[in-house]
Amino acid sequence: MRKLALAAAGLLALALGACSNEANDTAANKTDDLLASDWETIATEAGGQEVNMYMWGGNENINRYLDEWVAPRLQKEYDVELQRVPVNDAQDFINQLVDEKSAGKKQGSIDIIWINGENFKAAKDNELLWGDFAGKLPNFNEYIDPDALEVAEDFGEPVEGLEAPWGKAQFVFVHDEKKAAEPPKSMDELAEWVKENPGQFTYPALPDFTGSAFIRHVLYETTGGYEQYQQPAADIEDLEQRLAPMWQYLNEIEPYLWREGETYPESLAKLDQLYASGEVSMTMSYDPALAASEVMKGRFPESTKTFLLEGGTLANTHFLSIPFNSSDKAGALVAINEMLSPEAQTAKLSPENWGDLSALDFEKLSAEQQKAMNEVDFGTATLPLEELEGNRLPELSSDYIEVIEKGWMENVAKD
Amino acid sequence: MKKNYLPAKAFLFLFLLMFIFLPFIPLVLTSFSYNWIWPNAMPESFSLSAWDYVLFDNSSTWQAIGVSLLIAFIVTAVNIILAVPAANAFVRYPLRGKWLFEAIIFAPIVIPPFVAVMGIHLTFLRIGLTETIFGVVLAHISPTLPYVVRAAITSYSTLSVDWENQARMLGAGPFSRFYHVVLPHLMPGIAAGASLSILISLSQYLITFIIGSGQVMTLPILLFPFISGGDPAIASSYSLLFAGMAIVALLILDLALKRYYKKKQAAAAIKGVRE
Numbered sequence: 001m002r003k004l005a006l007a008a009a010g011l012l013a014l015a016l017g018a019c020s021n022e023a024n025d026t027a028a029n030k031t032d033d034l035l036a037s038d039w040e041t042i043a044t045e046a047g048g049q050e051v052n053m054y055m056w057g058g059n060e061n062i063n064r065y066l067d068e069w070v071a072p073r074l075q076k077e078y079d080v081e082l083q084r085v086p087v088n089d090a091q092d093f094i095n096q097l098v099d100e101k102s103a104g105k106k107q108g109s110i111d112i113i114w115i116n117g118e119n120f121k122a123a124k125d126n127e128l129l130w131g132d133f134a135g136k137l138p139n140f141n142e143y144i145d146p147d148a149l150e151v152a153e154d155f156g157e158p159v160e161g162l163e164a165p166w167g168k169a170q171f172v173f174v175h176d177e178k179k180a181a182e183p184p185k186s187m188d189e190l191a192e193w194v195k196e197n198p199g200q201f202t203y204p205a206l207p208d209f210t211g212s213a214f215i216r217h218v219l220y221e222t223t224g225g226y227e228q229y230q231q232p233a234a235d236i237e238d239l240e241q242r243l244a245p246m247w248q249y250l251n252e253i254e255p256y257l258w259r260e261g262e263t264y265p266e267s268l269a270k271l272d273q274l275y276a277s278g279e280v281s282m283t284m285s286y287d288p289a290l291a292a293s294e295v296m297k298g299r300f301p302e303s304t305k306t307f308l309l310e311g312g313t314l315a316n317t318h319f320l321s322i323p324f325n326s327s328d329k330a331g332a333l334v335a336i337n338e339m340l341s342p343e344a345q346t347a348k349l350s351p352e353n354w355g356d357l358s359a360l361d362f363e364k365l366s367a368e369q370q371k372a373m374n375e376v377d378f379g380t381a382t383l384p385l386e387e388l389e390g391n392r393l394p395e396l397s398s399d400y401i402e403v404i405e406k407g408w409m410e411n412v413a414k415d
Numbered sequence: 416m417k418k419n420y421l422p423a424k425a426f427l428f429l430f431l432l433m434f435i436f437l438p439f440i441p442l443v444l445t446s447f448s449y450n451w452i453w454p455n456a457m458p459e460s461f462s463l464s465a466w467d468y469v470l471f472d473n474s475s476t477w478q479a480i481g482v483s484l485l486i487a488f489i490v491t492a493v494n495i496i497l498a499v500p501a502a503n504a505f506v507r508y509p510l511r512g513k514w515l516f517e518a519i520i521f522a523p524i525v526i527p528p529f530v531a532v533m534g535i536h537l538t539f540l541r542i543g544l545t546e547t548i549f550g551v552v553l554a555h556i557s558p559t560l561p562y563v564v565r566a567a568i569t570s571y572s573t574l575s576v577d578w579e580n581q582a583r584m585l586g587a588g589p590f591s592r593f594y595h596v597v598l599p600h601l602m603p604g605i606a607a608g609a610s611l612s613i614l615i616s617l618s619q620y621l622i623t624f625i626i627g628s629g630q631v632m633t634l635p636i637l638l639f640p641f642i643s644g645g646d647p648a649i650a651s652s653y654s655l656l657f658a659g660m661a662i663v664a665l666l667i668l669d670l671a672l673k674r675y676y677k678k679k680q681a682a683a684a685i686k687g688v689r690e
Binding site (some may be wrong): 052054056057058059060064067068085086087088089092093095096099100102103104105109110267269273297298 | 460462464468472533536537540541546620624625628629630636637639640641642643646647649
């Protein structure tokens with residue numbers, strides 16, 4: 001009797017497994033023709049689809065921009081329903097897609113993902129992305145230069161149309177004008193400033209994304225520019241020796257950091273907290289307008305300003321992509337195209353909505369669209385767009401970042 | 416006699432104040448704060464914007480609370496149905512290899528859930544259980560069941576078989592033996608286990624996220640990105656809401672328990688009059 005029950009349960013499980021796999025097969029073939037069809041067919045097919053966008057959900061402004069600006073427009077104009085799914089870390093949905101791939105799930109619920117850098121590389125290496133779709137989008141073709149380095153490459157990894165640029169980020173330092181009237185303009189000046197104002201500066205501990213970016217600036221400035229690192233890390237034989245001045249610099253300023261460098265804030269959020277509560281006079285951000293929006297929210301003091309280094313700061317692009325097993329690819333294409341429209345990008349630029357830099361090529365916009373972008377009020381804490389654009393440095397590829405993160409633990413944190 | 420309790424009571428009060436009540440104060444202040452800059456002891460001004468976002472602009476909050484409670488109560492009901500017979504067998508039957516079964520049931524306490532949930536995810540993907548409330552309920556059972564079984568075992572080990580034998584001699588069938596003799600004795604243990612099961616289920620993030628794949632929205636799923644993202648006002652509002660939800664869930668359980676005892680008492684009183 002007992003054996004019979006066990007056997008029955010086992011059979012049931014097998015049957016369930018078989019069913020779900022068969023149901024998946026037929027629908028999948030249809031969507032692959034999508035890349036061959038024209039935009040009108042895609043837009044018609046998108047009508048009535050529900051698109052799930054998986055993205056980091058820890059910022060009220062960004063969430064509101066999608067829920068209150070993007071979603072209603074998609075609904076009205078294309079009858080596409082955009083559902084935002086908040087995620088703690090982009091790594092989470094990459095892992096989920098890896099599992100879905102190995103389990104053979106062909107009708108997934110993730111339709112759009114927001115990624116860049118390491119996550120894009122992981123997704124590309126594991127073949128989790130649908131295909132070369134960017135060239136299908138009318139707004140991509142009209143307003144974006146596909147050959148520009150910041151669009152064609154994502155942290156050194158060729159994009160190949162697998163993702164479409166959504167916005168740009170650029171590293172800025174944030175300071176309180178009352179406490180640091182003359183902000184440093186280079187890493188050397190920063191070191192002097194730190195020594196004169198002990199306890200007023202620190203950076204997030206690695207592997208924090210922004211802390212790691214701070215150190216890349218130190219690398220560029222103390223070891224003689226970024227040009228030498230435009231090749232794979234493995235090709236530089238004396239890499240360890242080349243990195244030595246960077247560790248020296250970081251160890252030199254360490255005793256003058258917050259809490260005498262005995263400990264570092266574990267994340268940028270913690271550093272922002274220290275800055276907001278007035279314990280340190282500087283913080284940093286990959287979002288040039290973040291300081292302005294924090295001032296608007298009353299979290300940062302009114303005297304908050306941002307500054308760049310004379311040698312430029314790192315800039316990167318963040319992208320939208322479609323996973324291999326998205327169930328509503330037509331809807332996803334329409335939604336991404338809409339988010340690349342000049343109107344959506346101009347709204348995104350405003351710190352009231354989000355304050356994220358536009359992904360579009362300014363030169364390709366009409367005079368009217370250019371005017372609309374120029375009229376966005378950035379508040380007093382944000383630098384002018386021209387100043388940001390003129391001081392951009394390219395990112396390092398992720399193989400260097402691994403070396404630096406490991407090296408920081410050994411050379412700086414442990415000492 | 417009464418005087419002897421006073422220091423103990425005072426100590427308990429202080430303890431509750433310091434470790435349970437006080438930590439809530441900054442949380443409440445932060446959730447309403449606007450412009451709270453060190454070294455001010457109090458925020459300079461107050462704002463309702465965080466609460467406004469959490470409660471009204473974001474319609475998914477209420478839905479998430481509903482889904483969280485639904486899952487927690489189903490999980491707890493299933494746990495009780497599984498745990499009572501299991502505890503009965505553990506305590507009363509000389510099972511061979513009992514330690515092995517116990518080890519399997521209590522393993523989720525020791526093994527980090529992340530390890531198990533990765534494997535569960537793959538299996539659930541193949542049989543189509545991901546992205547469903549049913550799948551999330553199944554996955555929540557593994558970290559919660561051990562606590563309910565533990566509580567039921569403790570209750571069973573203080574219940575002598577003689578009580579049931581006596582009832583049997585008086586002519587009670589298996590169902591009324593369980594309902595009138597065993598269940599009243601197990602009730603406090605089940606209530607303790609159920610409270611833990613509800614609380615643990617409510618606070619699951621990782622398991623819900625992985626098995627629900629973002630399609631089953633519970634409150635922790637909305638809350639976590641804000642904690643790590645560093646918007647203290649919204650994170651505090653969500654945390655308070657979470658605490659409120661947990662307290663309400665426990666109150667519901669408490670109320671149900673009280674009603675059960677009242678009914679019992681009333682029944683006993685009626686019987687007493689008849690006899």
